Each structure stands twice: as C-alpha cells, then as structure tokens.
Amino acid sequence: MTKALDKYKHIFYNNFGDNMKRQILHVDVNNAFLSWTAVDMLKKGSKIDIREIPAIIGGDETKRSGIVLAKSMKAKECGIRTAETIYQARIKCPGVKIYSSDFKIYREYSDKLYNLLLEYTDKIERFSIDECFLDMTQYLMKDTLINKAKEISKRVKEELGFTVNIGVAHNKLLAKMASDFTKPDKIHTLYEEEIPTKMWKLPVSELFMLGKKTVPKLYNMQIRTIGELAKADKNVISKKFGKHGIQMWEYANGIDNSEVQYKQEKPKGVGNSITLPQNINEIEKLEEIVLALTEQVTYRLRRYDLLATTVNVQLRTKDFIDSSHQGKLQIATDSTKEIYAKAKELLNQMYKKTSEIRLIGVRVDNLIEKEEQQLSLFHSQKDKKQEKLDKVVDELKNKYGYNTITRAGKLNAGDILKLKDIKK
DNA sequence: TCTGGGGTCCTAGGACCC
DNA sequence: TCTGGGGTCCTAGGACCC
Numbered sequence: 001m002t003k004a005l006d007k008y009k010h011i012f013y014n015n016f017g018d019n020m021k022r023q024i025l026h027v028d029v030n031n032a033f034l035s036w037t038a039v040d041m042l043k044k045g046s047k048i049d050i051r052e053i054p055a056i057i058g059g060d061e062t063k064r065s066g067i068v069l070a071k072s073m074k075a076k077e078c079g080i081r082t083a084e085t086i087y088q089a090r091i092k093c094p095g096v097k098i099y100s101s102d103f104k105i106y107r108e109y110s111d112k113l114y115n116l117l118l119e120y121t122d123k124i125e126r127f128s129i130d131e132c133f134l135d136m137t138q139y140l141m142k143d144t145l146i147n148k149a150k151e152i153s154k155r156v157k158e159e160l161g162f163t164v165n166i167g168v169a170h171n172k173l174l175a176k177m178a179s180d181f182t183k184p185d186k187i188h189t190l191y192e193e194e195i196p197t198k199m200w201k202l203p204v205s206e207l208f209m210l211g212k213k214t215v216p217k218l219y220n221m222q223i224r225t226i227g228e229l230a231k232a233d234k235n236v237i238s239k240k241f242g243k244h245g246i247q248m249w250e251y252a253n254g255i256d257n258s259e260v261q262y263k264q265e266k267p268k269g270v271g272n273s274i275t276l277p278q279n280i281n282e283i284e285k286l287e288e289i290v291l292a293l294t295e296q297v298t299y300r301l302r303r304y305d306l307l308a309t310t311v312n313v314q315l316r317t318k319d320f321i322d323s324s325h326q327g328k329l330q331i332a333t334d335s336t337k338e339i340y341a342k343a344k345e346l347l348n349q350m351y352k353k354t355s356e357i358r359l360i361g362v363r364v365d366n367l368i369e370k371e372e373q374q375l376s377l378f379h380s381q382k383d384k385k386q387e388k389l390d391k392v393v394d395e396l397k398n399k400y401g402y403n404t405i406t407r408a409g410k411l412n413a414g415d416i417l418k419l420k421d422i423k424k
Numbered sequence: 425t426c427t428g429g430g431g432t433c434c435t436a437g438g439a440c441c442c
Numbered sequence: 443t444c445t446g447g448g449g450t451c452c453t454a455g456g457a458c459c460c
Binding site: 310 | 452454455456457458459460
C-alpha cells in the first residue's frame with residue numbers, strides 16, 4: 001500500500017459505520033524470554049517454574065554482556081528493570097536466579113505462536129520476536145473481536161503453555177498501547193471513546209516512541225501526561241520536534257493510519273556486532289574480528305538473496321564513545337572478500353592508534369534484490385570464482401552448522417564469535 | 425563483574441550541480 | 443572582488459524500538 005493511498009485511508013474509513021473500522025489485535029507475550037525459558041525447562045523435566053520465583057534472563061557477565069533481558073514478576077517486585085546490569089539486579093535482589101538466553105528456543109516458540117495466530121487471519125505483522133499485529137477487519141465485526149481475543153488467549157495458554165496480553169482497537173497504535181496496560185494474561189480494549197479515560201491519564205513516557213531523551217523536554221514544557229500532549233498546540237510541538245513532534249502529537253490523540261504489514265519484507269540492512277571480552281587496541285586483531293563479522297553478515301545477506309551497496313563499520317571505545325564510518329561500493333555485492341575489503345578500509349580510516357575498543361560492528365545497507373543486479377563488465381571471471389567459493393562455504397554451513405567452517409588465520413576472532421548466537 | 429545486539433527512521437551538514 | 447539558492451546525494455550521529 002502506497003503512502004499516498006494511506007493518506008486518504010481515514011476518509012474512506014470514516015465514511016463507513018462503526019463496523020467498517022479496522023479491527024486490530026496486538027498480541028504481546030508476557031515476559032517472553034523468561035516465560036519461554038520456563039516452558040522449555042518444564043518440558044525438559046524441571047521441577048521449578050522460574051516464573052514463580054525471583055528470576056531473570058541475562059547475558060554473560062564474563063563476556064561483559066551482563067544485562068537483564070527479561071524478569072519474572074517476583075524479580076520485578078524487587079525493583080529489577082530490563083536492560084540494567086545483572087550486578088545491579090543482584091544488589092536489589094540477592095537471591096535472584098539467573099538464566100542465560102537461547103534465541104533458538106525463542107524463535108521456536110515465536111513460530112508456534114505465529115502458526116496458531118494464522119488460524120485467525122493471514123494478515124499478521126510480526127512486529128518483533130514476541131509481538132504480532134493482526135488485521136481482523138475482513139473477518140469479523142466489532143462485537144465478536146473481543147471473543148476472538150479471548151479464544152486466542154485461552155488457546156495460547158492451554159496449547160503453548162505461556163500467557164499473552166492482547167490489545168483490541170481500531171488501529172495499531174491504540175492496540176499496542178492497550179496490550180501494555182496491566183499484565184499478565186489480560187485483554188484490554190482501547191476504542192476512540194476510551195482514549196480520555198484509559199490513555200490520557202498515563203505519564204507521557206508511556207506513549208509509544210517517546211524515549212528518555214524526549215520526555216524531559218516535554219516535562220520542561222509542563223507536559224507530563226499523554227492527555228496534556230494531546231491537548232497541546234500541534235504547531236508548537238511540531239516546531240520544537242519536527243516530524244517526530246507531529247507523530248507524537250498524533251499518537252497522543254490516538255491517530256495512526258499505518259497498515260498491518262503482513263507481507264514478509266526483506267530487511268533494509270543486515271549487521272552483526274560484538275562486545276569484545278577484553279578491550280583491544282591492536283589494529284591487526286580488530287581486522288581479524290571485522291573479517292569474522294563480515295563473514296556472518298555476508299552469509300546472512302546471501303540467504304536473503306540480497307546484495308549490499310554500502311558498508312558500515314561501528315566502533316565503541318572503552319569509554320562508550322560510539323563512532324561509525326560508511327562507504328559506498330562500486331557495484332552491489334554479497335561477496336565476503338569485497339565487503340571485507342571495504343570494511344577493512346573503513347576500520348583503518350577511523351581507528352585511532354591509542355583507542356581501546358570495546359565493541360565492533362559491521363553492517364551493510366541499501367540492499368537490492370540479487371535478480372536486479374545489473375550485468376556489468378566489472379563482473380569478471382575472477383568474481384565468479386569468488387562467488388562459487390562463497391556458495392560452497394554457505395552450503396557447508398547450512399548443512400553442518402554455522403561454525404563448521406573457519407577461515408585459516410583468524411582463530412582468535414573465530415573463537416570470540418563462536419560464543420555468539422548466529423541469527424538464522 | 426557496570427553498561428547487549430538486532431534493527432528502522434530522521435536530521436544536519438558538506439559536496440556538487442545548475 | 444562579490445559570495446544566491448534550489449535540488450540531490452552522501453555521511454555521521456542520534457533517537458527509538460524490542
């Protein structure tokens with residue numbers, strides 16, 4: 001659906017009766033990573049349900065990625081928050097149990113949920129690994145939407161073993177806000193007439209897309225609740241915050257004409273990054289890691305049948321100073337060799353001799369479909385040979401697992417990256 | 425034993441062209 | 443011997459999401 005058509009959508013919908021409004025559900029898994037870990041442990045014979053005790057899913061502190069990814073209700077009661085350090089979590093709640101994440105399992109459960117939801121509509125947008133939007137407009141009228149939500153909620157609990165929150169509304173924004181109200185295992189509606197009572201009293205920080213940089217600025221303008229933002233002068237907000245301002249004002253008023261993107265879209269960029277176990281200040285070692293990251297990135301790129309036009313290298317110093325450089329490629333490519341050559345060049349451009357590097361990332365953007373690749377004089381026999389090599393390596397990786405094949409001369413980098421989850 | 429990793433979108437400023 | 447302005451492309455950085 002084009003943007004231009006989207007613009008007139010509201011006129012279209014407003015000319016129909018209430019029953020012709022879009023019917024949107026937002027399904028949100030409660031404490032996804034923790035719940036899914038719990039279900040998986042129970043399935044494997046565990047005697048404890050980690051949802052019932054103070055528990056968190058966390059990264060690995062020895063690898064310097066010790067942050068909280070998910071928490072149980074009991075852990076939340078201790079004051080533990082997502083994204084804070086495990087160190088802090090342990091201070092708040094000394095007895096807290098810590099479990100490591102496993103994205104392979106999460107993907108499995110996410111797929112199970114998706115397949116169940118497909119029985120209700122095929123217009124599903126997978127907004128993240130644990131959230132879906134469903135467009136039910138063509139399938140039912142308003143009065144049965146709640147019943148469908150109840151049925152979904154019940155079935156997920158009984159058949160899959162975890163709970164969800166479901167938001168019921170006439171657009172995505174309101175459905176998402178609704179699913180966030182009270183948790184867990186709840187269904188909330190947020191129809192237009194309910195906006196003042198259910199949404200406007202909330203602190204402005206609760207509004208989708210309002211983060212920690214914008215909220216203090218609104219506070220300075222005496223705007224503390226979503227209602228106050230909704231009633232503020234749109235022009236004033238738009239002048240101060242630009243495009244983002246218009247969006248936040250419309251969100252505060254419950255306005256959102258965006259469509260449920262149910263068609264599987266290819267990514268706009270592909271990247272991998274890693275926080276190093278120790279800071280590194282030797283360019284040779286950094287280059288090795290950039291090579292290993294490039295291999296990961298191009299492997300994924302080739303699986304999407306995409307070619308990259310720009311390459312981006314990101315660095316984070318020990319003081320958390322981030323920087324990045326990007327560069328265009330002459331010809332779109334998925335070749336490890338070519339993308340590595342550019343990445344290496346960018347790394348050397350930006351690397352200062354004395355910097356202690358904590359994190360490195362490689363990503364590619366401006367992707368195009370492989371079929372669209374223009375026949376080019378530059379696409380020589382030599383390139384084709386490299387292409388074949390990449391393909392053979394990919395096939396082996398698909399067959400025997402990602403880490404089977406390691407390039408000679410990058411043992412250190414490979415060992416570091418072996419510890420990471422490789423995205424499918 | 426302090427602070428992840430995957431993304432998307434937007435903006436400001438410089439280069440360059442007419 | 444004074445110093446435009448519109449448009450596009452590109453890059454670096456920032457804000458936000460889960």
